[in-house]
Amino acid sequence: MAPSDALSSDDQNVDSSAPADNDSATADKNLTRFEDLGVSGSVLEAIRGLGYETPSAIQVAAIPPLLAGRDVVGMAQTGTGKTAAFALPILERLDTNKRAPQALVLAPTRELALQVCEAFEAYSAHLPDVRVLPVYGGQGYGVQLSALRRGVHIIVGTPGRIMDHQAKGTLDLSELDYLVLDEADEMLRMGFAEDVEQILADTPDDKQVALFSATMPAPIRRIAEKYLRDPQEIRIKSQTTTNQNITQRYLVVSYQQKVDALTRILEVENFDGMIVFVRTKNETETLAEKLRARGYSAAAINGDVPQVQRERSVNHLKEGRLDILVATDVAARGLDVERISHVINFDIPTDTESYVHRIGRTGRAGRTGDAISFITPRERYLLKHIERATRQQPVRMQLPSTADVNTTRLARFDDAITAALQETSRIESFRDIIAHYVRNHDVPEHDVAAALAIVAQGDTPLLLDPENDPLARVINDDKPARQRSERGGRNDSDRPRAQRRGRHDYAPYRIEVGRRHRVEPRQIVGALANEGGLSRDDFGAITIRPEFSIVELPVDLDRGVLDRLRNTQISGRPIQIQPDRGRPGREGGKRDGGKRYGDRGHSSHGSDDRPPRKPRHRK
Structure with missing residues (x-):
């Protein structure tokens, strides 16, 4: 690779x-x-x-x-x-x-x-x-x-x-x-x-x-x-800097939701040509195929694609016969196509020099460009590196809502009708056909127009159903940030963690390590974050008892995350995580008084019950 x-x-x-x-x-x-x-x-x-x-x-x-x-x-x-x-x-x-x-x-x-x-x-x-x-x-x-x-x-x-x-x-x-x-x-x-x-x-x-x-x-x-x-x-x-003509934005989204999020951005963004960067060669082919299945003209380029085919894809992008290239860093190195208006970092690179090289594929020849990066909750720390390297602060964007998508689809539908009305010669011939149907079937003309729209649209609904939106959670998570932005207030990511989630947003989970095992909140956060793919914002109060601990995690915690956490060990002990049922007679009894992660003054001491360290001797 x-x-x-x-x-x-x-x-x-x-x-x-x-x-x-x-x-x-x-x-x-x-x-x-x-x-x-x-x-x-x-x-x-x-x-x-x-x-x-x-x-x-x-x-x-x-x-x-x-x-x-x-x-x-x-x-x-x-x-x-x-x-x-x-x-x-x-x-x-x-x-x-x-x-x-x-x-x-x-x-x-x-x-x-x-x-x-x-x-x-x-x-x-x-x-x-x-x-x-x-x-x-x-x-x-x-x-x-x-x-x-x-x-x-x-x-x-x-x-x-x-x-x-x-x-x-x-x-x-x-x-x-x-x-x-x-x-x-x-x-x-x-x-x-x-x-x-x-x-x-x-x-x-x-x-x-x-x-x-x-x-x-x-x-x-x-x-x-x-x-x-x-x-x-x-x-x-x-001293790395980037083109000031490029607008940098980022979207916080889980890995599983990236394809749906990308599709939604493609619907709403007014783009010309686009490069979507992924981390591996296999992912270029997989993502390009998914985009083609959703109706977009996309092709993959990577180190394994023959040079002739790569050049053909690039030429098609230049000529407008192709809209999206899904690429790896090496495959896109040196690519210079003025038509590229957008760069999407589907997988954000961990080194900023690659980031600068990627977004430099847009904003060429004095034109403006857009760079949008998908960042999982655990990759937020990379934003500081990007800001230092590019001397620009990427702006957090909100995922387009179903209303945004439907507005765009209706506008494009209107444009298609307007464009068809300009073809006067064809309109005349079809007008006679419609009139014949109306006379013989006694159907109002507007009903016939609606039926023809159904025929043109096919089985795919023209408008999204807000009740069945797979990205509703991402959009809802962004609403507070959007509302504060409209009021001129602080961005959601600048607020203390305790203010971003209410107590009702968390559920308590019991893990079988406690003060006797010399466990500390940061060890719990580190272990659960790495094993379960959680972000630091997913942790509420952490209460450490002598024999066990209570950790507050999101109430909508994915079942797959919980399954991955069951085999996690802290200090060499299986944590055996499970929802806390408040069993009678347990130590401590109350769940109050727990420290929210990041608070000072937690009550644990020492490190853990690992085997004692070997003495360190220098030769």
Whole structure:
């Protein structure tokens, strides 16, 4: 698969220094090729095959010390090309004869873990023996266990699921050579700091560690000082900007609702040509087929599509014979079609450089353009990265309602009638036919017109039924934001969580871990969010009792989410989540007094009941 980790960096600055010995690591500007950095053989062949020639600033600064075996602390915004900065050195030094995991990459979310895994697969395209495994919550243990038994070289995972495998004894990291902390500040924000430290402490002391973070708060600095040996410190300042003619908007929508949401936007938006970006090659074909089934002229382009066919699709887009291209990043690289008025990020990229490249496909030649990004609740944090990279704040949009769609459909229906009325010669011939029908069947002319509209429309209703709207929940969730916007008030996302949902919007769930197990609210949120795909806004009050805890979750929690959460473990204990029935005689009795997630002063202490940490010794 093609990685979305862009490698070009003509507009980035490098400031490198080592805190321990002030060792200068300023990048040599003459090093403009990957082979100059030490990348060679099959890895070099793979990245050339992806079309990359010039390394980014973070790659120029980080690859040489990582190849030399030094620990690295990289301060770089998302989108500076850091995935390749740590992936290429790992692949260069990997021993494929070993079956035990040699490299572990920790990522805060499953989306980022999958994207990093795809990048490793792309960079190792000419290393057929390399096995990469994503390990994250929400995926069945069986797939991961069978892969671990067969042997893997590189594991990319979220801290919670990595800890679960360690507790079960199904993941052996005793031969680990390389450990990467990707988006370390985001892991800290999600409450994974203790898990990360536990994983670091339970891996070999002589491993090489690379830590990448957009910011360097005190806890991250402390982890770096404690677990990294004489690290090379690198700072990258991204200067990426985007065309001011492009209007950036975003829509918060769940993965399952993306296709319906896209269809609705296509109905209401006045677009000319469009590119819809997805993450994988398979998804391009799947989505293009779904759009064609809904009546849109769409085609897929990806790295596997023959060049002749890709050029044909692009030409059809230019000529107006095709309206929508569904593409991956690599397939659309360098695409320049003035007719493209809209770019849709169906899957939002986690690196901002890819985001900038994507939306740059519109707004060409001085024209205006629109970029709309679909963001799942767990991807909200990417908005800050996008704002910093583009120096523009994307505006939250509301999903068009059934009334909006029906208004658009009626307007187009009116336009079609108006256009037909202009064909006077054909109108005359059909007027005689209609008059003949009216005389012979004694039917009013307006009834005949309505019947002809039915014939023209076919079996598909012209108007949507508001009572059977599959996207009603998304629209209703957006109503408060829309109402505040009309009053000039704050956006919904700026309000405290407790004000966004009322108490009646939550239902209590009991989990079988409590104060005796030294569990904290942030551990509960981190585990349930990763395993169930929940956002931080989905959590209400969390009440921790000695033997169990009560967690408030949305009353309309999807059954599938609850099923995924049943096998979740916290501190090595199955949580056995179930609706809280207020069983008589239970400890605490009341549900009042629980802390809403994010409040200060929760009553839990300590960490958890994991096995005691091994003493940390430096060699």
